[in-house]
Amino acid sequence: MNLALTWRLLKGGGRRGMLGTWLTLGAVAVSTALLLFAVAANFAFQARADRGAWRNPVPASSGAVAIEGSRQDFVRDQAITVVDLAALGEAPDPPPGLPRFPRPGEAWLSPALAELAGRLPDAELAARFPRQAGVLGDEALVYPGELVAVVGHKPAELAASGGGDSIGDTAPVKVATLGGQASQEATQYQMLAVIASVLMVVPLLIFGGAAARLTVARRDQRLAALRLVGARPGQVVGMTVAEAVIVALAGALAGTVGYALAAPLLSRIEMQGGPWFAADVFPSPLVMAAVLVAVPLLVGLSAVVGLRRVVVSPLGVAKRETPPAMRFVRVLALLAVLAVIPLLSMNTGIAIIGVALALAFLGVNLVGPWVVGMIGRITARLARGPVRLLAGRRLVDDPRSAWRTVSGVALTGFVAGFLGLLSPAVLDGGTAGPPELRVTTSAGQAQQVSEQARERLREAGVTATVKPERNAVVTALDGAADAATVDRARTALAGLVPGRTPTTRADNQSTRQIFTDIRVGTNVVLAVSFLVAIASSGITAMSSVLDRRQTYGLLRLAGTPLEVLDRARRAETLIPLTVMGGGAILVGVFCALPFMSGATSGGASTVGAATLAGCVVVGFAGVIGAGALSRPLLRAVTADPAPRPD
Structure with missing residues (x-):
């Protein structure tokens, strides 16, 4: 009975009601695809470590x-x-x-x-x-x-x-x-993969939970009406879960298909010196099945969490009463997590680092609505015109909904703050003078080995100066030597000392590869985070218009210009975004400080700072662009001369 009624209500929501459903489905699809990517990355690095273990x-x-x-x-x-x-x-x-x-x-x-x-x-x-x-x-x-x-x-x-x-x-x-056994390098990459996954997965889970609360006002009004006409709390909860799970399951399947289609392209991302085998970027069927089950359950749970007011006070929901303000304890929870961050270091267990970063992420998300509510009160009190007044009152009326619109970009600010200044500076791989090949020798053998090296190089037609040192033979090639000449010299000197390979100073800069990969990983994580953030901002902006279409319509009938409504809508997004985005960046930088000395070889890089500045610009541009996409919808919902609730 509940399932049949849920399906009838889902289909009977009208064209705009179905648009909200499609927005939810799209949000879940994006979350699922990117969640699979974050999970697959850990299994991919594990597969690499297993395949390379036999060499150690x-x-x-x-x-x-x-x-x-x-x-x-x-x-x-x-x-x-x-x-x-x-x-x-x-x-x-x-x-x-x-x-x-x-x-x-x-x-x-x-x-x-x-x-x-x-x-x-x-x-x-x-x-x-x-x-x-x-x-x-x-x-x-x-x-x-x-x-x-x-x-x-x-x-x-x-x-x-x-x-x-x-x-x-x-x-x-x-x-x-x-x-x-797995090499130390493989272990380092696995640790970095876990950190990157936390930086991607937590916003995805928050985004997925927010997807369950899209068009929440419309659904709350509908369920409150059912409660007032006699529906039991269990029936309301059952219909909510059924609706959320049906939509989420469809979105999860769509996201899985989307990831499968994108996997061949993802396998071309080069890390540790090369691309990936196709099988590496595909999680096992068991993992994919677990994601397909977990995502709808998360969405259903998030939908149920938002039902407390409908179940306890359906009349208050029907009358659109402003919910009570949130408590300062949210801020204390974040401060408690941040107090632990300075105790971390690169030597801390990988699980502890992952949990600490996840808690910091969740702390920012927990504090967000409380801060938005405070911003709304200040904005309304200082307003000198209708735009700021409408924006401030809206933030006070529903800070959770306003936070959902900017939370994606704000949480991406945390990622950018953590990774931007943590990005390693570009290493100087250049060496002055002609290329030199060095071969280590046993004590007392340098003179004898140098004579053999001269003979081999002469036979290979390579012009070089060979000089013995205490425990090595150094071969300085001609300043005009090209790559082919260097390789001929390497080949001529191969096997000169058993187990020793002729190397240059540039060959031994092994940290260059991992630093380059950190840069690539940073760009990938930021790209994923911004994709989630901008998608979240656009979807929630459109959902917000659908939720408040009756309010917007009544304001238009009362004579409020459409431009004023649109500017107020932008203000209620950009004002909290500026405050919370900047705060999240600072929290991210603070969380990166314990790891900065070891990972950046002496401090933050100029490129990292430029990346952070670019993230700020892209974040604001993305939110403004996402808001602009919902402007035609605002015009359409305010064109109705007789707005009515669902």
């Missing part, structure tokens, strides 16, 4: 079956991961992506590396590796197009070699299994 050997306490080490080589300024393997006794199980364990004197190259080795002259790349025995499968690669080589050795060769010269190299060790 775990020393065996007993029962060793092989010797394994890894090092970084370089070609055309691209990193090559070289894994050296040697079997102890019978060949053990092969690593992922290989049909068998590599034999001494053979190499297995990734598809991209094999293609590059075939395209470049042998003296620049292929001569560094022994005979190619095959091509690695995708199971051995962190991302498509990765340059990886697996080289087989005799045990004595690896046992005599030391660790590589690049940051992240691991010295050959005896291992009991080739399973390995």
Whole structure:
């Protein structure tokens, strides 16, 4: 009975009533698609960490079956991961992506590396590796197009070699299994993914909850009328949940389909040096099913939370009485959360950081309506004309609805404040003078190795100055050396010292990649946040017009110019946005302070500050543009000469 009545009321809302339903469906669809993206990012980084774990050997306490080490080589300024393997006794199980364990004197190259080795002259790349025995499968690669080589050795060769010269190299060790463990770099990316997900998911959940309360005034009036004619509280709650869940389920399905269509494009976003396998950006069917269940439940719960006045005081709702003011305890809750933030650091557990940021987010959202109500009182008291007076009275009358219109951009201000000044400065990768290749040697071997280096370079036709140092040999190339010459020199010096790779100073700036990826991640999170914010602002602005169409119509009949109504509507959006947006940015900056010293290498970057300023401009422009889109709807609802309630 309740479901049938709900369906009749849903269909019988008229053309504008159905428009409100479509707005809710669209809001849920956007929330679901972006929620799937935020969740999928964590699983994608986990999949990468699992695929790359076999390259990070775990020393065996007993029962060793092989010797394994890894090092970084370089070609055309691209990193090559070289894994050296040697079997102890019978060949053990092969690593992922290989049909068998590599034999001494053979190499297995990734598809991209094999293609590059075939395209470049042998003296620049292929001569560094022994005979190619095959091509690695995708199971051995962190991302498509990765340059990886697996080289087989005799045990004595690896046992005599030391660790590589690049940051992240691991010295050959005896291992009991080739399973390995996640690298420190992979763990860092997973932590950053969790932080980014919190910065995206919390606004999405708030937006999804707000979607359940779109056209809330129209629905409250309708349900209050049902209560006054005898409907029981349980029936009112049941109809509300049914309506919200039906619309939310349709929106969640639409959002899931939208994400599936967008996933191939998302897989092209480069992180950790390359794009993603298509399977990485698709959550498992179980996760997708959980999202499809959780989103309608959240929307239904949010709809029920807003029913307290309808159930307890339906007459007050019908008479449009102003609800009681909110309490200052909301501000105290936010201050309590912020008091904990300075205790955090990069060494704090990832779960604790995620929870703290989520609570700060929710605290800003909790304080928002209280601040909007205060802004309304001040605006109405200081008004010197009808525009400010109407805007102020509207903010006082329904601060929650007014907050929903600006909450998306205000919460994005929190994200921009947290990420903008946290963005790392661009590293100076340039090095003065001609390129230099450095090979570390054992103590007392530098002179002998330098003679061998001169001979190899002479045979390769490379003009260079070789000079021994205490524990290294430094090769300074001619100042006019191009990338091909540098690669010929690398190839000539490869294997000069077992386990050592010729490197330049630029090769060892491994933090450049993670800082570049932080910048990319910042842009992605901000893009997602602004998409949510602007969509939220536009949808709630149109919903607000539908909710108050009777009030707008009566004001027009009383002689209020349409321009005054439109300006008042803009004022009731931009005034709280200025205050709450600025406050949210400051809260975001405050929350970023404990992490700034470690992540920005000495402070906030100019680019980060420019990003923050750009976010402010885009946020205001987005809200103004979203409000402009609802202007034709305002004109249409005020054109009715006899406005009536639903």
